[in-house]
Every structure is written in C-alpha cells, then in structure tokens.
Amino acid sequence: MARIGVVTFPGTLDDRDAARAVRLAxxxxxxxxxxxxNLQNVDAVVLPGGFSYGDxxxxxxxxxxxxxxxxxxxxxxxxxPVLGICNGFQVLTEVHLLPGSMIKNNDLHFICxxxxxxxxxxxxxxxxxxITGEEITIPLKNQDGQYVxxxxxxxxxxxxxxxxxxxxxxxxxxxxxxxxxxxNARGNVVGLMPHPExxxxxxxxxxxxxxxxxxxxxxxxxxxxxxxxxxSA
Amino acid sequence: xxxxxxxxxxxxxxxxxxxxxxxNALPRLGFEGFASVRQGKRFELTxxxxxxxxxxxxxxxxxxxxxxxxxxEDVVAVEVVD
Numbered sequence: 143m144a145r146i147g148v149v150t151f152p153g154t155l156d157d158r159d160a161a162r163a164v165r166l167a168x169x170x171x172x173x174x175x176x177x178x179x180n181l182q183n184v185d186a187v188v189l190p191g192g193f194s195y196g197d198x199x200x201x202x203x204x205x206x207x208x209x210x211x212x213x214x215x216x217x218x219x220x221x222x223p224v225l226g227i228c229n230g231f232q233v234l235t236e237v238h239l240l241p242g243s244m245i246k247n248n249d250l251h252f253i254c255x256x257x258x259x260x261x262x263x264x265x266x267x268x269x270x271x272x273i274t275g276e277e278i279t280i281p282l283k284n285q286d287g288q289y290v291x292x293x294x295x296x297x298x299x300x301x302x303x304x305x306x307x308x309x310x311x312x313x314x315x316x317x318x319x320x321x322x323x324x325x326n327a328r329g330n331v332v333g334l335m336p337h338p339e340x341x342x343x344x345x346x347x348x349x350x351x352x353x354x355x356x357x358x359x360x361x362x363x364x365x366x367x368x369x370x371x372x373x374s375a
Numbered sequence: 376x377x378x379x380x381x382x383x384x385x386x387x388x389x390x391x392x393x394x395x396x397x398x399n400a401l402p403r404l405g406f407e408g409f410a411s412v413r414q415g416k417r418f419e420l421t422x423x424x425x426x427x428x429x430x431x432x433x434x435x436x437x438x439x440x441x442x443x444x445x446x447x448e449d450v451v452a453v454e455v456v457d
Contacts, residue, residue, distance in 0.1 A: 200444055207441075236444065243446040245385075246392045290389055290447060316390065 144371045146364070147174040147184035149214070149230075151205045155192030156227065156339060163339040164188070167364030176208040186223035186267070186367045187214055189230025191283075191337060201244060201286045202232030211237055221374075223267035223367045224331045228284055231323070231333030240324055240333045241299065242291035247284070248316030256348035256357070257282035257336050258310040259322050263303050266329040267370035271362040277310055278359035279348045282336040289317035289324075289335070299324055307334050330370075338363040377426045379434045382452040383443045384415035415451070418442050426455045 146164045148171055150157045161171035172184050176194075181187065195204035205211065211233070218224045218239050226234035234240045247253055258279050261272040272278065291299070296318055299305050307323035315335075323334025338360030341347040347357035385391045391413045398412035420434055431453070438450045 199442070203441070203444065235446070241446075243444055245389065245447055248390070248392055250392050250396050288390075288392070292388075292446075316392075 143168075143170045144186065144368050145170045145172050145182075145184045146367060147172045147181055147187045149174045149176065149187065149189050149210055151176045151192070151194035151208060151233075153192055153194045153196055154190055154229070156190040156337065157192075159337075160188045160190040160227065160339040163342040163360065163364050166342050167361055167368060169364060169368055174210055176205065176210050178210045179213065181210075181213045181217060185371050187217065187225070188339075189214070189224070189226040189233050190339065191228030191230060194229055194233065197229075197286065200232075200236070202229060202234075202236040205229075205233045206236040215239060218326075218331050221328065221330050223370055225268050225363065225367070226331075226333035227337055227339060228287075228335055231335055232286065234331065234333045239331050240326060241295050242289055242318075242321075242324065244286045244335070245288045245290055246286050247288055247314070250285075252283070252285045253287065253314050254281070254283040255314070256280070257314060257322075259307045259334075259336060260310050261306070262308055263306045263325055263329075265303075266306060266325045266332050266366070268332040268363050268366050269306060269325075270369050271366040278362070279350065279357050280336045280338050280341040280360045281348060282314060284315075284335055287315040287317070287335045289315075289321045291318060296321075302327060306332055307336075377422055377424070378456045379420040379422065379426060379431065380452070380454050380456050381418040381420065381434065381438045381442055381450065382415060383418070383438070383448050384451050385413060386447060386449055389447050415448075416442075419456075431455065
C-alpha cells in the first residue's frame with residue numbers, strides 16, 4: 143500500500159484531516175514531524191494547512207527551515223509527489239519549490255467558505271483523477287491567500303500550463319489571474335490554498351447537488367497521488 | 376551592545392492591503408492629508424560588542440534570504456544603530 147507522509151509543524155491544524163483523507167483514498171498515512179531528519183520511506187508527502195510558527199515573519203517562512211524540509215526538498219527534486227495545502231502551499235513557495243507567494247487577502251478578512259475551482263491541469267501527480275476543466279467544490283479558509291508573482295512569472299506559468307487550479311464564481315482574495323493553485327514543471331509538486339482534505343467523506347464535506355455536506359470533490363487529489371505512484375511503480 | 380536594524384517593505388508593485396486599510400482609517404480618525412500608507416517591517420538584531428564587517432555581512436544575507444521574501448518584499452535598509 144502506498145505510504146503518504148503528512149508533516150506536522152508547530153501550529154499545523156489539518157494534519158489529522160489530511161491523514162484521514164489519505165486513508166479514505168486507500169493509502170497509508172504516515173505521520174512525519176518537523177524535527178525528523180528522514181521521511182520514513184514514504185512514497186509521497188502532504189504539507190497540510192494551519193498556522194505553522196504562528197505565521198510569524200511570513201506564513202510558512204520559518205517552517206521552511208525545519209529539518210524535515212531538507213528531506214522534502216530533496217525528495218521533491220527527485221520526483222516524489224508533494225502536495226502543499228494552504229499553509230503547506232505557503233511553505234512550498236518560501237522554500238522555492240513553487241513560484242510566487244501569498245499576501246493578505248485583498249479585503250483583509252479571514253475567508254471561510256465552500257469554493258468552486260476549475261482544474262486546469264490534470265497531468266500532475268495530484269490532479270490526474272480529474273477531467274481537464276472540471277469544476278470542483280472544496281472549502282477555502284485563510285487570511286493570507288492572495289497569490290502574487292511578477293508578470294513574467296505569471297506569463298511563464300500560463301504558457302507552460304502550470305496554473306493547476308483557478309477560482310470560479312468570483313475571485314475571493316485578489317489572487318493574480320484567479321490562481322488558486324500551481325504545479326512545478328515536472329508535475330510532482332502541487333500547491334493550492336483551498337482544502338481538498340476537508341471534502342473527502344459524505345456528511346463532512348461541502349454541500350453538493352446530492353444534498354447538504356455530501357461533497358467529496360477533494361478525494362481526487364489523494365486518489366491521483368495513488369494513481370501516480372502505481373504508474374511509476 | 377550594538378544593534379543592526381533591517382527595514383523591509385512590500386515591493387512597490389505589490390498591493391499592500393494592510394497599508395491600504397491603515398490609510399483608509401487615518402481620515403476617519405481625523406488624521407487628514409496623507410495620500411497613502413504602506414506598512415513594512417523593522418527588525419532589530421542585537422550583537423554583543425561592536426558590529427564587525429563580518430556581522431554586518433551576515434545580517435545583510437539574513438535580510439535577503441530569511442527576513443524578507445524577494446518575491447513580495449524589498450530590503451530597503453540595513454543600518455547600525457549604537
């Protein structure tokens with residue numbers, strides 16, 4: 143069974159939900175701690191959401207220097223699937239595995255709502271279970287969620303198809319070009335602000351056409367990683 | 376004891392939602408005449424004894440690599456204050 147590591151930093155909030163999502167998708171979650179110097183032979187890594195180190199300095203800025211991140215960067219550069227969700231996405235930008243950065247939401251509010259996203263790139267390790275252009279609904283909850291990068295970087299991302307997700311139905315936080323998530327060129331490292339791990343089990347997800355809290359659109363992220371690992375095995 | 380002060384500001388082309396909110400609040404509180412506000416960060420790095428060229432160089436490196444994120448911020452000054 144594929145082993146997917148979930149990293150806990152001081153101040154991480156969504157590690158248990160991420161581990162649960164891995165389990166529901168059919169993988170084996172492995173708890174990794176920020177002080178660990180090895181990845182315990184996991185096949186993929188999730189950096190979950192929260193407020194690591196209280197978002198002091200900048201969101202994700204201090205976690206980047208955690209011992210485990212040296213291992214994550216090496217593994218990511220070697221092709222291991224790595225997913226950063228919310229604060230995890232911020233860590234991935236701070237450690238330069240993904241371009242751009244996040245600043246405070248345009249209106250300065252903490253935003254918590256179900257958010258529709260369009261999956262723009264389905265060739266990544268974390269999106270292959272979706273159909274290109276598919277619209278999915280997963281929770282969005284953050285204060286520093288406005289994705290920014292210089293125009294050249296944004297053009298490059300667009301040109302190379304590296305915008306993985308875009309906000310649909312209104313841009314919630316002022317993110318450049320409605321970008322909700324991006325991938326690296328190789329497609330193994332993906333980061334996004336909204337939370338797929340909160341939309342994996344009927345009864346606990348966003349509302350969907352089937353009824354209240356029935357949405358499980360986030361499950362595809364974790365199923366995608368398992369697909370990618372099977373394909374590379 | 377001496378102190379190295381590092382000033383970091385959001386890049387001019389990056390929106391500064393916090394500065395904008397402060398700028399909007401100023402006239403509401405009767406502080407008129409300010410066209411806009413940008414909000415940055417000031418770090419004080421204290422050293423035992425005098426600041427050497429080496430310490431200053433290290434502070435500059437820390438400012439560029441950790442205290443600021445070059446994607447969204449500029450280090451506008453690194454100065455020694457006695």
